[in-house]
Amino acid sequence: MSTPVIVGVGAIAAALTGRHLMKRGFFGAKGAADQWVKGGFRAKMDRKEAVAILGLKDGPTLRNKIKDAHRNIMLANHPDRGGSPYLASKINEAKDLLDREHGKR
DSSP states (O other), X not given: OHHHHHHHHHHHHXXXXXXXXXXXXXXXXXXXXXXXXXXXXXXXXXXXXXHHHTTOOOSTTHHHHHHHXXXXXXXXXXXXXXXXXXXXXXXXXHHHHHHHHTTOO
């Protein structure tokens, strides 16, 4: 009777220890939880948010990477493949904003 209880308590302890170690970065990618931006979208998108949505870094090579970044993220989030129409619209809005800034149409 006490064996299942001991096994259960041991499993819970192992799970809690593993969770704690993962949060500290001992297992998996370091800082994986820090890669996500907290909060939602802004009412009016700005350049910083558009760059973050496309997963790019602001700099001199940004102009050359917009098209490829947009394509890759849309392949993963397209509504025809089960993605959210809202997210797809925000991804397109980010690309359009950055294209307008760089004079592309």
